[in-house]
Amino acid sequence: MTNKTVRPILEMNAFDKQSPQTENVARRIANTGASSVLFYREPIEMVSAEGVWMTAKDGTRYLDFYNNVPCIGHSHPAVTAAVNKQIATLNTNTRYIVPIVDDYLEALKATFPKELSNVVLTCSGSEANDLAMRLACKHTNGTGFIVTESAYHGNTSLVTQVSPSALKNTSLPEHVIAIPPPAKKYYGDNIEQGFADQVQLAIEELKQRGIKVAALLFDSIFSSDGVFSEPEGFLSKAIEVIHQAGGLYIADEVQPGFARTGTSFWGFQNHNASPDIVTLGKPMGNGFPMAGVVTKPEYLDSFCADVGYFNTFGGNPVAAAAGLAVLKEIKDKNLQENARLMGDYLKAQLQSIAEQSDHIAEVRGSGLFLGIDICHPDSADKPDPEFTVNMIDQFREEHILIGAAGPDGSTLKLRPALCLTKTEADCFIDAFAKILKAS
Amino acid sequence: MTNKTVRPILEMNAFDKQSPQTENVARRIANTGASSVLFYREPIEMVSAEGVWMTAKDGTRYLDFYNNVPCIGHSHPAVTAAVNKQIATLNTNTRYIVPIVDDYLEALKATFPKELSNVVLTCSGSEANDLAMRLACKHTNGTGFIVTESAYHGNTSLVTQVSPSALKNTSLPEHVIAIPPPAKKYYGDNIEQGFADQVQLAIEELKQRGIKVAALLFDSIFSSDGVFSEPEGFLSKAIEVIHQAGGLYIADEVQPGFARTGTSFWGFQNHNASPDIVTLGKPMGNGFPMAGVVTKPEYLDSFCADVGYFNTFGGNPVAAAAGLAVLKEIKDKNLQENARLMGDYLKAQLQSIAEQSDHIAEVRGSGLFLGIDICHPDSADKPDPEFTVNMIDQFREEHILIGAAGPDGSTLKLRPALCLTKTEADCFIDAFAKILKAS
Numbered sequence: 001m002t003n004k005t006v007r008p009i010l011e012m013n014a015f016d017k018q019s020p021q022t023e024n025v026a027r028r029i030a031n032t033g034a035s036s037v038l039f040y041r042e043p044i045e046m047v048s049a050e051g052v053w054m055t056a057k058d059g060t061r062y063l064d065f066y067n068n069v070p071c072i073g074h075s076h077p078a079v080t081a082a083v084n085k086q087i088a089t090l091n092t093n094t095r096y097i098v099p100i101v102d103d104y105l106e107a108l109k110a111t112f113p114k115e116l117s118n119v120v121l122t123c124s125g126s127e128a129n130d131l132a133m134r135l136a137c138k139h140t141n142g143t144g145f146i147v148t149e150s151a152y153h154g155n156t157s158l159v160t161q162v163s164p165s166a167l168k169n170t171s172l173p174e175h176v177i178a179i180p181p182p183a184k185k186y187y188g189d190n191i192e193q194g195f196a197d198q199v200q201l202a203i204e205e206l207k208q209r210g211i212k213v214a215a216l217l218f219d220s221i222f223s224s225d226g227v228f229s230e231p232e233g234f235l236s237k238a239i240e241v242i243h244q245a246g247g248l249y250i251a252d253e254v255q256p257g258f259a260r261t262g263t264s265f266w267g268f269q270n271h272n273a274s275p276d277i278v279t280l281g282k283p284m285g286n287g288f289p290m291a292g293v294v295t296k297p298e299y300l301d302s303f304c305a306d307v308g309y310f311n312t313f314g315g316n317p318v319a320a321a322a323g324l325a326v327l328k329e330i331k332d333k334n335l336q337e338n339a340r341l342m343g344d345y346l347k348a349q350l351q352s353i354a355e356q357s358d359h360i361a362e363v364r365g366s367g368l369f370l371g372i373d374i375c376h377p378d379s380a381d382k383p384d385p386e387f388t389v390n391m392i393d394q395f396r397e398e399h400i401l402i403g404a405a406g407p408d409g410s411t412l413k414l415r416p417a418l419c420l421t422k423t424e425a426d427c428f429i430d431a432f433a434k435i436l437k438a439s
Numbered sequence: 440m441t442n443k444t445v446r447p448i449l450e451m452n453a454f455d456k457q458s459p460q461t462e463n464v465a466r467r468i469a470n471t472g473a474s475s476v477l478f479y480r481e482p483i484e485m486v487s488a489e490g491v492w493m494t495a496k497d498g499t500r501y502l503d504f505y506n507n508v509p510c511i512g513h514s515h516p517a518v519t520a521a522v523n524k525q526i527a528t529l530n531t532n533t534r535y536i537v538p539i540v541d542d543y544l545e546a547l548k549a550t551f552p553k554e555l556s557n558v559v560l561t562c563s564g565s566e567a568n569d570l571a572m573r574l575a576c577k578h579t580n581g582t583g584f585i586v587t588e589s590a591y592h593g594n595t596s597l598v599t600q601v602s603p604s605a606l607k608n609t610s611l612p613e614h615v616i617a618i619p620p621p622a623k624k625y626y627g628d629n630i631e632q633g634f635a636d637q638v639q640l641a642i643e644e645l646k647q648r649g650i651k652v653a654a655l656l657f658d659s660i661f662s663s664d665g666v667f668s669e670p671e672g673f674l675s676k677a678i679e680v681i682h683q684a685g686g687l688y689i690a691d692e693v694q695p696g697f698a699r700t701g702t703s704f705w706g707f708q709n710h711n712a713s714p715d716i717v718t719l720g721k722p723m724g725n726g727f728p729m730a731g732v733v734t735k736p737e738y739l740d741s742f743c744a745d746v747g748y749f750n751t752f753g754g755n756p757v758a759a760a761a762g763l764a765v766l767k768e769i770k771d772k773n774l775q776e777n778a779r780l781m782g783d784y785l786k787a788q789l790q791s792i793a794e795q796s797d798h799i800a801e802v803r804g805s806g807l808f809l810g811i812d813i814c815h816p817d818s819a820d821k822p823d824p825e826f827t828v829n830m831i832d833q834f835r836e837e838h839i840l841i842g843a844a845g846p847d848g849s850t851l852k853l854r855p856a857l858c859l860t861k862t863e864a865d866c867f868i869d870a871f872a873k874i875l876k877a878s
Binding site: 008028045087088089287304 | 447448449450463464466467469470471472473474475476477478482483484485486487488493506508509513514516518519522523526527528529530531532533534535536537538540541544545548556557558559561562563564565566569570572573594595596597599604605606607608609720721726727728729736739740742743744745746747748749750751752754755757758
């Protein structure tokens with residue numbers, strides 16, 4: 001429960017602005033200043049993308065194992081067609097009735113437990129988590145939040161407060177407690193109990209600070225912490241603990257949601273957990289900006305009695321069309337099952353290669369959301385962020401895009417589109433073996 | 440400087456959920472619960488829209504004088520074509536270089552004073568104002584904000600605090616002071632001095648509360664306050680006052696920006712004012728969700744040293760394509776000049792009709808952003824929100840969409856697309872005369 005320093009997530013594999021800049025990189029930095037965030041020691045100029053592949057200006061085709069937003073594949077024709085049809089017809093706000101919006105809301109709700117029967121559509125996962133936190137505060141009359149040490153939940157003022165991995169020189173505010181992620185190294189073999197105990201301690205610590213807890217806010221696969229999904233169901237006890245304390249459980253599904261984990265459509269379902277509020281984002285529109293909060297009606301009732309909430313772009317019919325196309329494609333092409341099969345295959349192959357290498361401490365994850373811990377050759381307990389960055393660069397040489405996560409940036413994070421084929425998975429597996437062999 | 444109760448903006452012309460509901464209205468309310476916000480006593484189901492016109496399911500074509508988002512016209516073919524081309528090719532985030540993004544950033548920057556040379560693209564005006572406020576706090580080391588009594592700046596937690604018109608049962612927090620809008624009824628003939636004096640008083644009041652002021656945050660046309668744009672330049676002194684106190688001036692251009700006021704491209708330019716930070720939104724992508732913050736580099740430098748800010752959807756190439764299409768259309772079709780000409784024509788005609796009616800206290804505004812104060816027949820000083828709602832319904836009978844603003848919802852707010860023709864303006868003028876005559 002210490003406020004440990006974690007490596008800011010934006011520093012991972014980031015272009016160093018002190019390095020020599022090509023004309024286009026200089027242009028970007030002149031336009032966006034300190035807020036510019038480019039990947040790689042030498043940033044890549046992209047010109048097109050399709051399926052799991054992105055094409056750079058120099059003609060190189062990169063296998064995209066990083067970007068989880070285009071979940072059904074880059075530039076997907078079903079989304080293009082849906083957006084094109086709707087944007088040419090009607091794009092307005094939710095103050096009018098447009099049935100495609102309700103078609104989408106109903107299709108989305110059908111994937112959730114019945115009690116989560118209200119949806120608020122927003123533009124970004126950040127807006128969704130901002131609203132979810134306020135619903136929890138209003139309902140519980142509390143202000144305290146419990147998150148994990150390297151959590152990232154978004155970019156608004158409120159949400160940044162619960163995102164330790166977005167903070168550089170500032171520490172967490174008093175009402176936020178970060179606990180160690182659900183990893184064996186912190187909790188041994190009983191992650192479920194250990195994690196629940198930490199939640200209990202955090203609730204008591206908040207109480208000592210004179211703060212009532214409002215909610216647990218967890219990314220259901222703990223992505224920025226380094227990807228933790230096992231053992232199945234380990235969240236259950238922590239959720240019991242927060243409920244006993246009168247707090248809510250907010251499931252942040254911005255990263256694991258929409259079938260990525262293969263075993264279930266939503267990450268929280270892998271924990272047999274019943275969230276009080278769920279937040280969605282990134283893959284929802286395959287790149288069309290959209291996100292949302294799925295909640296029990298009573299939380300909205302009390303919140304909206306105090307605050308008028310309206311989102312101008314949230315729930316526009318073009319977003320609804322994009323969202324419907326994504327849901328349909330996942331269903332029609334059985335992408336959840338593909339994520340499970342390809343994920344299992346990838347994980348097994350990578351684990352088998354990892355056994356031959358003293359650079360790999362662990363390969364874990366669910367479906368097409370995997371994490372690979374990179375360690376010093378002399379000990380599996382010594383993370384090696386430098387070697388990780390080098391591997392990311394070597395993957396680039398092999399024409400594969402990949403990123404890092406975890407408190408020190410030593411976990412490779414794999415999140416290819418859900419339509420990944422075995423041939424494409426083999427591309428990655430071969431590159432992984434080659435890079436490790438050469439090191 | 441009292442924390443006056445203002446009528447929540449979402450209650451204006453809102454459907455009452457206790458009323459009988461059609462099947463589609465019931466469906467919407469079942470899906471979105473307390474967060475549903477529908478217009479009109481009988482909500483309208485829309486099926487398509489084009490130019491300044493929206494078509495309902497029953498075939499009625501409505502002249503849209505309400506929606507300022509589709510600024511170059513509903514379902515504009517240039518935006519449709521640009522979005523379609525880009526979304527079929529590449530839609531990714533700003534961690535890669537995609538030149539169309541910088542093309543857009545540069546086209547946008549060209550409309551601003553040179554010192555505002557950094558842009559952060561976001562998904563919504565709310566996200567933009569959230570970030571702008573944090574830049575101001577970081578730079579000034581202050582936390583106090585001065586806004587107007589019926590201001591609305593967005594929906595995040597932080598931004599709701601400075602949006603009195605979003606609050607129902609809660610009052611403004613201690614660090615926010617709301618001052619009367621720049622109306623004659625508060626300041627007489629010397630609005631400039633009176634308004635600056637109120638800003639000075641607010642700064643001192645904050646100081647007495649132990650709070651350092653961070654910024655003035657004003658919508659440059661004071662839209663939700665009831666639309667105030669005259670006399671030209673009246674903001675200058677208030678800005679001097681805030682600068683002398685070490686605070687910043689944030690120009691919220693989410694509503695007046697992108698040529699709507701006719702006399703200038705940005706609302707702040709009507710005040711010969713140099714904002715420190717500018718926020719953009721609604722019309723930026725003609726409905727494609729996009730927004731942004733335009734700022735001096737130094738504010739981003741210090742902010743980004745503390746906080747890693749990244750916006751997944753912000754600055755995606757599809758948004759850039761939509762944004763470029765909007766800027767090009769405004770320029771190619773001379774829409775700023777059209778807004779000025781049509782706005783002047785509308786205002787003059789409406790003023791002339793208003794002179795014959797004891798229901799109208801004032802017609803004011805700039806370009807295609809006009810406000811019409813509705814009053815009791817016995818006194819121009821007695822606002823009449825009930826008559827205003829009736830007028831909105833009567834306009835609907837005349838197949839015209841219009842909304843209300845102001846502290847009690849008694850100001851009709853006119854914001855048609857910038858491509859409005861004289862024939863379309865005449866439609867509105869005729870309906871206005873007809874409705875007043877019948878009353």
